[in-house]
Amino acid sequence: MADIREKSNAVETSNAQIAVHWREEEYFYPSPKFIGQANLTDPAVTERFSEEHFPECFKEYADMLSWDQYWHTTLDTNDPPFWKWFVGGKLNACYNCVDRHLDEYKNKAALIFVPEPEREPVVSVTYQELYVRVNELAALLRDFAGLKTGDRVTIHMPMIPELPVTMLACARLGVIHSVVFGGFSGEACGRRIADSGSRILITADSYYRNGKLMDHKANAEIALEVAQQEGQAVDKVLVWKRHRGQYGSATPMVPGRDFFLDEELLKFSGELVEPVSMDAEAPLFLMYTSGSTGKPKGCQHRTGGYLAYVAGTSKYLQDIHPTDVYWCMADIGWITGHSYIVYGPLSLAATSVLYEGVPTFPDAGRVWRIAERLDVNIFHTSPTAIRMLRKSGPDEPKKYNYHFKHMTTVGEPIEPEVWRWYHDTVGKGEAVIVDTWWQTENGGFLCTTKPAIDPMKPGSAGPGAPGIYPTIFDEDNQEVTAGSGKAGNICIRNPWPGIMQTIWGDRDRFVEQYYRKYCKDPKSKDWHDWPYFAADGAVLAADGYLRILGRVDDVINVAGHRLGTKEIESACLTLPEIAEAAVVPVVDEIKGRVPEVYVSLAPGVKASPEIADKVTKTIETIIGKIARPKRVHIVPDMPKTRSGKLMRRVLAAISNNLSTGDITTLANPDVVESVREMVQGKGAVAVKDGPDDLKQFGGVD
Numbered sequence: 001m002a003d004i005r006e007k008s009n010a011v012e013t014s015n016a017q018i019a020v021h022w023r024e025e026e027y028f029y030p031s032p033k034f035i036g037q038a039n040l041t042d043p044a045v046t047e048r049f050s051e052e053h054f055p056e057c058f059k060e061y062a063d064m065l066s067w068d069q070y071w072h073t074t075l076d077t078n079d080p081p082f083w084k085w086f087v088g089g090k091l092n093a094c095y096n097c098v099d100r101h102l103d104e105y106k107n108k109a110a111l112i113f114v115p116e117p118e119r120e121p122v123v124s125v126t127y128q129e130l131y132v133r134v135n136e137l138a139a140l141l142r143d144f145a146g147l148k149t150g151d152r153v154t155i156h157m158p159m160i161p162e163l164p165v166t167m168l169a170c171a172r173l174g175v176i177h178s179v180v181f182g183g184f185s186g187e188a189c190g191r192r193i194a195d196s197g198s199r200i201l202i203t204a205d206s207y208y209r210n211g212k213l214m215d216h217k218a219n220a221e222i223a224l225e226v227a228q229q230e231g232q233a234v235d236k237v238l239v240w241k242r243h244r245g246q247y248g249s250a251t252p253m254v255p256g257r258d259f260f261l262d263e264e265l266l267k268f269s270g271e272l273v274e275p276v277s278m279d280a281e282a283p284l285f286l287m288y289t290s291g292s293t294g295k296p297k298g299c300q301h302r303t304g305g306y307l308a309y310v311a312g313t314s315k316y317l318q319d320i321h322p323t324d325v326y327w328c329m330a331d332i333g334w335i336t337g338h339s340y341i342v343y344g345p346l347s348l349a350a351t352s353v354l355y356e357g358v359p360t361f362p363d364a365g366r367v368w369r370i371a372e373r374l375d376v377n378i379f380h381t382s383p384t385a386i387r388m389l390r391k392s393g394p395d396e397p398k399k400y401n402y403h404f405k406h407m408t409t410v411g412e413p414i415e416p417e418v419w420r421w422y423h424d425t426v427g428k429g430e431a432v433i434v435d436t437w438w439q440t441e442n443g444g445f446l447c448t449t450k451p452a453i454d455p456m457k458p459g460s461a462g463p464g465a466p467g468i469y470p471t472i473f474d475e476d477n478q479e480v481t482a483g484s485g486k487a488g489n490i491c492i493r494n495p496w497p498g499i500m501q502t503i504w505g506d507r508d509r510f511v512e513q514y515y516r517k518y519c520k521d522p523k524s525k526d527w528h529d530w531p532y533f534a535a536d537g538a539v540l541a542a543d544g545y546l547r548i549l550g551r552v553d554d555v556i557n558v559a560g561h562r563l564g565t566k567e568i569e570s571a572c573l574t575l576p577e578i579a580e581a582a583v584v585p586v587v588d589e590i591k592g593r594v595p596e597v598y599v600s601l602a603p604g605v606k607a608s609p610e611i612a613d614k615v616t617k618t619i620e621t622i623i624g625k626i627a628r629p630k631r632v633h634i635v636p637d638m639p640k641t642r643s644g645k646l647m648r649r650v651l652a653a654i655s656n657n658l659s660t661g662d663i664t665t666l667a668n669p670d671v672v673e674s675v676r677e678m679v680q681g682k683g684a685v686a687v688k689d690g691p692d693d694l695k696q697f698g699g700v701d
């Protein structure tokens, strides 16, 4: 066993830095059995993808795809930071994920759909069947919905096989899809419809969640209303049925606007659509994510670079072979699902499992039963799900006869204790683990170990992925040295093919959010001058492994998903009773962080439990249940700086029972004490130290 040291707490730091202290963890090593079958075993990969070979190294990923026309320039840096990848190349993403596998894998399952109710049979969709279904839908989208290359379509669907079918049909036509997570509310969907300028909404009638058939179509009505208010009319709503031939929603269909896809598709039976040969730089999809200002950002991802990056990382880092049964338990409505349920695995002719429902439904053994029944050998999930499974059934995995060779964790920092349970109990000590750090903006993994090459270290994501050169800067633009024990802002020094192209319709915000902070020279066309700022805190250990601490901006990571505090606050302010709202993260045993809300009331309004309830309901309606606050505190006033800035950091400290630090410079320091008493009770003793993301929350002031 490697030595386990307590790091000293006495790391010296400046104002621009934060000291962190954690125990160095022991290394774990991949088994010879895993290494023997792995896609990437040659340590020379590090050299091949070193800075000396950048950007040409990424040819290795692009060559995993089938191109209609090969590119002439690997990386074009003429308009920084709007990098262009594989310029001059042409390809079709759907062709790469479907058509090209037919010769060899026609009869192999591309997708295996596991419905939540165990009484319903598992459904396998072969590559041939996927090809037929995608072609028929593409014909319908073109000829019935009038969609053409470059149009945007909003897809608000649950986890059913028709969701990847719909995405691939769009990709076949060069139509830009914008998938909105099925659990988001109609309002959230409507705002995304408006921002993307979609005139077609594709949705579903219903789906199962926790044993209940949910009415999903109801969201479409609200979405259309909100989109209309924001100036975007929707001509057609195309509705998939969860059970073929059976409408599972109580919401009426609107004649002339709403159409059932199973019925309309009959008219396109057997039609084939030539895949449109797209420029490598043509947008493939938009994926909205929360930023530190209120409005969600439409991350625009390109066709060639994105697909090359997810294919390469799926092959090398997920170790996917066509013979594997791969199960990523994320929702396709998030970037993880796009990259590592749909585009990455299918580009490699893998078999990708889709599970409709809740991991612990109807009991804590469900996930392991699915793994056993389908003989899943690669498993991919988030720390939240791991914590939940560990809590609800710590010994359940032992009861089932499945064997994972590889497991992924993504979305949040994983506690070493939880990592060890994942490794020993879920992985039965046989599986390698990759802890993959990345973001919606990034397309694919940025930091992770190479599973057959690098040792694993619980709680650490690992070094940069091949061709990714991370570094840590402090607030004074100085690089923080490895092994110093000091935290800073993790940045990526170089462009990579998976990075988003821009924020849909907002070039300035793209530059401002990700590049302004550490840009060395705005006039420079040299990529070295444009580090990418990820807005996460991190520490770099002496061995080059990065440990991610969490967000440094006003974004809360709930169960691995980013929610903008401003978005939640503006939802509260839609209630006339609310004068001010502040949202902060609190530690939650299962979900990592959840929002907690502070509100002050409009003059003349009296505090009551009903108002707190109303706030919760409003947030659920406007954003979705994922944003439900742990508690709502009605306070007489908010702590503010003299310039009137709301001090979320102070409220976050109070919510998490941490010391509030120096508050003497506030405009109203006495408010802090009364709020603290209200939340923690009289005489409560605050803890001095807490998680670094909470200490940094709201930015350095």
Ligand code: PRX
Pocket (backbone or CB within 6 Å): 289, 335, 336, 409, 410, 411, 412, 413, 414, 435, 436, 437, 438, 439, 440, 441, 461, 534, 535, 536, 548, 549, 550, 551, 557, 560, 561, 562
């Ligand atoms: O804070 C980091 C955290 O999740 C954020 C990205 O969230 P999102 O765009 O929703 O994408 C989630 C899935 C890619 C990051 O800024 N995060 C993601 N992966 C990890 C992580 N934190 C720690 N360890 C990870 N492996």
